[in-house]
Amino acid sequence: EPEVTQTPSHQVTQMGQEVILRCVPISNHLYFYWYRQILGQKVEFLVSFYNNEISEKSEIFDDQFSVERPDGSNFTLKIRSTKLEDSAMYFCASSEMRHSNTEAFFGQGTRLTVV
Amino acid sequence: QQQVKQSPQSLIVQKGGISIINCAYENTAFDYFPWYQQFPGKGPALLIAIRPDVSEKKEGRFTISFNKSAKQFSLHIMDSQPGDSATYFCAPVGGYNKLIFGAGTRLAVHP
Numbered sequence: 001e002p003e004v005t006q007t008p009s010h011q012v013t014q015m016g017q018e019v020i021l022r023c024v025p026i027s028n029h030l031y032f033y034w035y036r037q038i039l040g041q042k043v044e045f046l047v048s049f050y051n052n053e054i055s056e057k058s059e060i061f062d063d064q065f066s067v068e069r070p071d072g073s074n075f076t077l078k079i080r081s082t083k084l085e086d087s088a089m090y091f092c093a094s095s096e097m098r099h100s101n102t103e104a105f106f107g108q109g110t111r112l113t114v115v
Numbered sequence: 116q117q118q119v120k121q122s123p124q125s126l127i128v129q130k131g132g133i134s135i136i137n138c139a140y141e142n143t144a145f146d147y148f149p150w151y152q153q154f155p156g157k158g159p160a161l162l163i164a165i166r167p168d169v170s171e172k173k174e175g176r177f178t179i180s181f182n183k184s185a186k187q188f189s190l191h192i193m194d195s196q197p198g199d200s201a202t203y204f205c206a207p208v209g210g211y212n213k214l215i216f217g218a219g220t221r222l223a224v225h226p
Contacts, residue, residue: 004158031212043159043204045213056211091158099208100147106158 002026006092006107013082013114021077021110023092032075033093033104034067036060043091049075082114118142121205121217128224134192136220138205141186145209148181150190153202153219162203163190195224 005024013019025032034046047057049067066078075094079086089111095104120139128134136150149164165172165179165188172179178191188207192199202221206214 033213035214035216042218043206043214043216045215048212056213058213093158098212099214100212103149103161103164104214106160108156108158 002105004092004094004105004107006090006110008110009108010111011113013112015084015114016081019079019082019112021079021090021092021112023075023077023107024073025075025092025094026105027073029094029096029105031055031095031098031104032067032069033095034077035091035093035106036088037091037109038088046077046090079112082112084114087112087114119205119207119215119217121220123220124218125221126223128195128222130195130197130224130226132195132224134190134195134199134222134224136190136203136205136222137187138189138207138217139185139187140207140215142207142209142215143186145207145215147208148179148188149206149208149214150177150179151204151206151214151216153204159204159206192222195222197224197226200224 007022032049037043047061048055064080068076089109091109092107093104096102150162151159152162153159163177176193181188202219204219205217
């Protein structure tokens with residue numbers, strides 16, 4: 001069964017450092033997303049990406065964040081200068097069509113710990 | 116207007132019992148109402164979803180009931196099993212292409 005793959009599963013980084021979280025969405029999907037879940041809190045939308053550009057982003061997704069689809073298979077989330085409050089589980093998701101028309105498939109997540 | 120309120124926060128049910136989780140929303144632009152299931156160490160996975168033109172949808176032991184006028188929808192798990200122990204999220208969609216997650220309900224089914 002096709003699945004969304006995320007690497008690494010756990011990343012520890014020093015405050016102020018840049019991190020790149022990687023995702024391989026399902027191959028025929030067109031919409032890509034990043035969500036995050038701070039420990040014990042709800043899952044929050046960060047950004048959606050379609051046709052090689054950001055289609056929507058949340059207030060959380062400020063200038064420190066960027067996304068990229070550098071080739072035909074990877075989808076990355078970069079945090080330029082990490083803060084302690086960026087510590088969370090980051091989930092990548094993909095879907096064939098928009099959320100309201102089709103199922104979104106989530107990866108297993110990358111646990112980011114900023115120290 | 117994007118707020119989604121999910122209850123209860125946690126639920127303990129005996130094996131074979133019925134689990135009921137509720138979700139209330141404010142945004143009338145929502146047009147797709149999914150429930151996601153998440154096991155520890157895994158990402159959320161779609162369990163069942165409903166559109167607002169029907170009041171109920173059943174898939175096996177899982178049923179969504181939808182009340183458009185009250186702006187509420189609920190998940191019913193019949194004959195709950197220990198394998199159903201997980202965290203459940205309502206995550207309606209509409210207007211914008213993003214899931215708006217509720218706070219989650221941690222379900223424990225005891226044998």
